Every structure is written in C-alpha cells, then in structure tokens.
Amino acid sequence: MMTMPAVETYDTVVVGGGPAGATAATDLARLGRSVLLLDKAGRIKPCGGAIPPRAIRDFDIPDHMLVAKITGARMISPTNRRIDMPIEGGFVGMVDRGPFDEWLRQRAASAGATRRAGTFERLDHDGDGVSVVHFRPRDGGPDATARVRARTVIGADGALSQVGRQAVPGADKVPHVFAYHEIVRSPGAGLADFDPTRCDVYYQGPLSPDFYAWIFPHGDTTSIGTGSMKKGFALRQAVADLRRTTGLDACETLRHEGAPIPLHPLKRWDNGRDVLLAGDAAGVVAPASGEGIYYALLGGRLAAEAVDEALHTADSRALAQARKRFMKQHGRVFFILGLLQRFWYRSDWTRERFVGMCRDPDVQRLTWQSYMNKELVRAKPAAHMRIFFKDVASLCGLARP
Known part of the structure; x- marks a missing residue:
C-alpha cells in the first residue's frame, strides 16, 4: 500500500x-x-527607493546597499516654480x-x-x-x-x-494609488538640471492629478515615476512627458514596473x-x-x-x-499626512500653495527632522505655531504662494 x-x-x-x-x-x-x-x-x-537614517539604524542596513545618498529635495509647482529643501547635516539613503x-x-x-x-x-x-x-x-x-x-x-x-x-x-x-515608474540609466554630467544627490518631486496636475511625480537618483540608475487614484489616468504618458521635458528621454530604459500602493x-x-x-x-x-x-x-x-x-x-x-x-x-x-494629501493635492491651486509653503525654513527643518527620525517633532511649539498660521494664510489666499 x-x-x-x-x-x-x-x-x-x-x-x-x-x-x-x-x-x-x-x-x-x-x-x-x-x-x-x-x-x-x-x-x-515600483518604488522610489528612499530609506531614512532611522531605518538604516534600526534594521542594520549596511552602507554597501545604499546606491546613493540624497542630501536634498526639489519641489516643483504647477507653474514650474522650484523650491530647494536641503537636508541639514544628514542624508536619505537610496536603494535599488x-x-x-x-x-x-x-x-x-x-x-x-x-x-x-x-x-x-x-x-x-x-x-x-x-x-x-x-x-x-x-x-x-x-x-x-x-x-x-x-x-x-x-x-x-x-x-x-x-x-x-x-x-x-x-x-x-482599501483604496489605492496606482504607481508606475521607469528605471533608466542615469545621465552623465551633460544634463545641467540633473543632480545625483537630489530628489525632484513634481506637484503638477498633468503629471498626476491627485498625487505626485518624481525623479529619484539611484546612483548608476534613476527612477522616474508617477501615481494616481484616478482610473484611466495615463501613467505611462505622464512619465514619458516628464522624461521629455527634463531631457531624460535620451537615457536608456532598463526596466519598468507598476503596482498599487495602499492609501x-x-x-x-x-x-x-x-x-x-x-x-x-x-x-x-x-x-x-x-x-x-x-x-x-x-x-x-x-x-x-x-x-x-x-x-x-x-x-x-x-x-x-x-x-x-x-x-x-x-x-x-x-x-496628519492623510489630511495633507486630501487637501493640498486636490488641485493645482492648492498644490501651488503647498509648494510655496515648502520654502519656509520652519517647514523644511520640521519636515526633515520628522522624516529622518520617523516621529513628530514636539520640541519646537513656536515653529509649529508659525507653520499653522502660515497654513491658514495660504489657505485663505492671504500669503504669497
């Protein structure tokens, strides 16, 4: 048997x-x-590949796994205004x-x-x-x-x-954002507006009506992508448009991926x-x-x-x-991030004001401190209060965007 x-x-x-x-x-x-x-x-x-110092410390990520170290971000508004947000005394690790x-x-x-x-x-x-x-x-x-x-x-x-x-x-x-990106070979020094130590984030309706598009350097390669909840939004076309306007359409495409991201x-x-x-x-x-x-x-x-x-x-x-x-x-x-996304990402008018807020030194410092350490910064109530009133002014159209 x-x-x-x-x-x-x-x-x-x-x-x-x-x-x-x-x-x-x-x-x-x-x-x-x-x-x-x-x-x-x-x-x-599909993933931008960013990991903060907290992750590197808590999960013993060796340095050789980091393909790049980012020292700042650039926020690009619907009117193509560019706001640089440097990281003071730190970096964000990038992985493939x-x-x-x-x-x-x-x-x-x-x-x-x-x-x-x-x-x-x-x-x-x-x-x-x-x-x-x-x-x-x-x-x-x-x-x-x-x-x-x-x-x-x-x-x-x-x-x-x-x-x-x-x-x-x-x-x-659970609702999802659908993300799509293309991994390309990073450009050489000839592309003037490309910085291998900077992440570029695009808050522009044609590139994403309700999320954002990105250019994230990964050392020898670069991730160019976008995401949206809206069914029928042409993610591939948006990435193609972003590559064309930034000169990255000339870079060799190595692979592309798409997947849903929960909200x-x-x-x-x-x-x-x-x-x-x-x-x-x-x-x-x-x-x-x-x-x-x-x-x-x-x-x-x-x-x-x-x-x-x-x-x-x-x-x-x-x-x-x-x-x-x-x-x-x-x-x-x-x-808090959910409220931010639902309000500030809803139109190009609000996105323009959101990017404008990012030039504020208080916003930059608290954003990076919270991101790097994965906790809200409670030690600076005066800075939080200043940001609150600036938010209200931007919302009411009383402040320059």
Missing part, C-alpha cells in the same frame, strides 16, 4: 519576500521559530529594490528561514485545525502544486494581498486565529509621501513579535498587538 508523503509543518509561513516579509522571517528565525519564506522570484515593486530585497531574503535564510520560490494560491485547514498553505512552485510544471502546514501565516504579499483577501475581513476594501492602514490586520498581515498587505504606506520601506520593515518586525507571542502563549489575541503597536507609534503621523 502506497503512503502519502508527510506534509511539512512550520511555526510560520511568510507569504511575500519584500521588506516586511523578509524582516518577519529573519526575526522569527532568530527567535528559534521554524519559518518558510515563500516568494515570487523576480518580482520588483531588486538587489535590496534579495539581500533581505538572503539575510532571512542566513538566520535559519527556509526559502522557496512560488506563487501562493489558497489557504485552508486540515482535520487538526492547522492552516494549510497551497502554492505553485516556480520550479514545477504549469500544473504543479505544493502544500505545507503552518501554525501561523504572515501575509506580506503586497497591496492586493491574496492572503488578506482570503483570510482577513475588509482586506479587499491607509487596514482597520484589521489579523483574522483572530492564525493569519496576520504586514507591509503593503496591511496598508502601511505613508499618505502624501507614498513612503513604504521603513514602515514595511517595522511592520514585519512587529508581525514577528506578535506571532512569536501568539505561538508562545497559544493565544491568538496576541496577533492584534502588531497593529496596536504600529498605530501607537505612527497612527498620528499617518492621520
């Missing part, structure tokens, strides 16, 4: 090997948990998501996680009530399938998370039993800026802590701690 091979069982199966999934797998493996990291090989998310994400996955494997390349298909439970993860291995045929048992599952499989849609109520109802955190990250979401799957991308790498790294770490606690105590309520801890640390920032 032929016996069926035993199905492998893991403490945790992590679906998705981006910053959130790879970090969760690393931390859990270091805690002695058995971990399977399941990832679609070759997938690269292809090599960076693979380095994170390799770190997870070095910590003891098992890696497999494959596509998640579905979740169910066996007779013992243990989750079974079904996936299609990359190295198998078109009809090949595999399955593993998982005491817990972390869904870190992106904004349209299949894990979330199958297991977590409300995971399919705010989900109200619930777990299913109350054995599934927890992290990263884009949980909606942790900062409104207004679209920044996600730091929040994904942190979300992965908090997911690992919550899963480890749930496994240790056999109490699934511990899974909810991931969201509670994240929102306690960053919920206020996300709320």
